[in-house]
Amino acid sequence: MAVSDSPLQSEAETRRTLATRLNGWVQSIPIAYWVVGAIMLLMPLIANDFFLYQIFGWAFILGMIALSLMFLAGYGGMVSLAQMSIAALGGYMVAILGDSGATSISLGWPWWLNVPVAILVAAIFATLIGALAVRTEGIYTIMITLAFAAAFFYFTRQNYTIFNGYSGFGDVVPPRLFGVNWRDAIPFYYLTLGCATICYLAVIYVSRAPFGLALQGIRDNPRRMAALGFNVVAHRITAYTFAAVIAAIGGILLVWQNAQIAPGTAGLPAVIDILVIAIVGGIARPIGPFIGAFIYVLLRTFSPDVLQALSMAGDRYKLLIGLGFLVVVYWSPDGVLGLWDRWRARRRRRDPLVDKPEAS
Amino acid sequence: MSTATVRSVSERLSAAGTANALELRGVTKRFGALAALTDVTITVKPGERRAVLGSNGAGKTTLFNCVTGDFLPTSGTIRLFGEDVTNFPAHERIRRGLRRTYQISLLFTGLTVFDNVYLACRGVSRGRFSMLRPRKGDTLVQSAYELIEAVHLSDIAQIKVSELSYGQQRQLEIALALAGAPRFVLFDEPAAGLSPKERAELVEILTNLPSHIGYIIIEHDMDVALRVAETVSMMHNGRIFKEGLPSEIESDPEVQELYLGGGHG
Structure with missing residues (x-):
């Protein structure tokens, strides 16, 4: 840097480079992302309250919990079935530390204290699960995390002193921050959209940071990563901790959406649903879990009507979900994302005007 | 530990x-x-x-x-x-x-050539757990590009390793072993x-x-x-x-x- 530069000049220069950098950053994002972003932001103009709260709100929440699984499985090669339990622990902690209908248990801490502590407790729980699970591979990781999920379910159902047993906690609502009732459809839509976007961007960002790159290296070749100086075990455990933060945010939003939490929130069907959502959407990229969650919520919400229209029992919606899962796993093991990628690749190849494939 | x-x-x-x-x-x-x-x-x-x-x-x-x-x-x-x-x-x-190469290449096939070498450089320095992305001018990014240059892989630095030829993979294998000091x-x-x-x-x-x-x-x-x-x-x-x-x-x-x-x- 030249010494003669006056402070004013250099300041103007910084501003200019900032502007060009911002411009470059804006241009580096494909148009499709801006379009999707705009549609998402303007959704309340189109959709009714039911869609905003029950369809989109729920899809964002389940998408976040499935995103935590995608981070572990897609980048780390570790399939954890405990993500729903970790999310539920986050939700439980908000109910226990904050306000709920079970006044004899809940401590009534303010939201700015109980939310961070809830995330922290969930992260510690996940770190402990990780510490045990990462020393195993493949099917054994699934078994250990499934054992944790089952244990968590039965523990919350039978423990009345902390988790209030079978009935769980009711009347757990978000704080009335800025005078807004965050359980109203439009505020809740933006709340979940905002959280989901932050989690999504965080995963994308970290995937290209040293920690995320190292995790993908460990997925491809743990032995070589050790031979490059990485502590493979510590890295894997940290991945569980990172994923837990995302899952816990989802869990807390889930409690606020339902205004209640009970053992069934993290029952085995819910645990498996998260796996189905992530696999159906695709675990290759962070958008997959959100696609999967959207499909799941649509099926879950409307399949009873469809089934009844076909004069079948409406409560057999799981049949449709199961069939959908079978179809996806059979035709596209890498989920809807994989279908989309192959369809684009085929279109690109057939296009006679484009003679060489563009970089995706 | x-x-x-x-x-x-x-x-x-x-x-x-x-x-x-x-x-x-x-x-x-x-x-x-x-x-x-x-x-x-x-x-x-x-x-x-x-x-x-x-x-x-x-x-x-x-x-x-x-x-x-x-x-x-x-x-x-x-x-x-x-x-x-x-x-x-x-x-x-x-x-x-200490460094080593493997008889059968042990590379990160899902990552690019640059990412492979960058990981090797990162593995023997601080910030292995960093959640912040590296910037273009970072020392480690520079040394990764120098290593890629040294093993004649500069043209394909952004290509996924799974798409490399056998000979190129062997060259990358050596680059990984020469990272750091x-x-x-x-x-x-x-x-x-x-x-x-x-x-x-x-x-x-x-x-x-x-x-x-x-x-x-x-x-x-x-x-x-x-x-x-x-x-x-x-x-x-x-x-x-x-x-x-x-x-x-x-x-x-x-x-x-x-x-x-x-x-x-």
Whole structure:
């Protein structure tokens, strides 16, 4: 840097480079992302309250919990079935530390204290699960995390002193921050959209940071990563901790959406649903879990009507979900994302005007 | 983490100044009833370049695996620059300047060439857990690009490793081993499967390494092995049975019978 530069000049220069950098950053994002972003932001103009709260709100929440699984499985090669339990622990902690209908248990801490502590407790729980699970591979990781999920379910159902047993906690609502009732459809839509976007961007960002790159290296070749100086075990455990933060945010939003939490929130069907959502959407990229969650919520919400229209029992919606899962796993093991990628690749190849494939 | 890692800096520095680069004393490795290594004792001075020759199954790769810590020896001690690393995990040995390449390339096939080399640079420096993305001007990013340049892969730095040719993967394998500040490298058959032209390039890369970097090379191609090594150790059935200069080894009748003469081992 030249010494003669006056402070004013250099300041103007910084501003200019900032502007060009911002411009470059804006241009580096494909148009499709801006379009999707705009549609998402303007959704309340189109959709009714039911869609905003029950369809989109729920899809964002389940998408976040499935995103935590995608981070572990897609980048780390570790399939954890405990993500729903970790999310539920986050939700439980908000109910226990904050306000709920079970006044004899809940401590009534303010939201700015109980939310961070809830995330922290969930992260510690996940770190402990990780510490045990990462020393195993493949099917054994699934078994250990499934054992944790089952244990968590039965523990919350039978423990009345902390988790209030079978009935769980009711009347757990978000704080009335800025005078807004965050359980109203439009505020809740933006709340979940905002959280989901932050989690999504965080995963994308970290995937290209040293920690995320190292995790993908460990997925491809743990032995070589050790031979490059990485502590493979510590890295894997940290991945569980990172994923837990995302899952816990989802869990807390889930409690606020339902205004209640009970053992069934993290029952085995819910645990498996998260796996189905992530696999159906695709675990290759962070958008997959959100696609999967959207499909799941649509099926879950409307399949009873469809089934009844076909004069079948409406409560057999799981049949449709199961069939959908079978179809996806059979035709596209890498989920809807994989279908989309192959369809684009085929279109690109057939296009006679484009003679060489563009970089995706 | 191992308690052995807690060691005074001065102790390590003083050890590094005078000691041998690598010192194996009576290293034995058994897999059940099979003795892959029996009482192996090797001393390699700093900057020394050694070839380890022997037929398939002689225990050469097992020797490397013991030195890097992929598995622990059944008995014996391994000292790296004077420090006893026998019970260290692999990553702790790597952080002390040891590097290795693999006979069958162990690369990160889902990542790009740059990401592979960047990880190798990151592995031996601070910030392995950093959640912040590297910026273009970062020292580590620079040194990653320099390494890629050194192994002639600059044109394909942003290509996924799974799309690389075999020869390119072997070159990348070497780049990964030279990241950071290597002090001693183990090359496991780096020339295997390379074309004559690529072999010539490999010899050039090895002979051009800075003189303070010592290495052990396992190589079946005698042309390559004897050109890049100053000393030779011969292995057979998990034992070292002869050590000497390349010229001595070539003319040794026992070696001729066991290895050079008896067809291609």
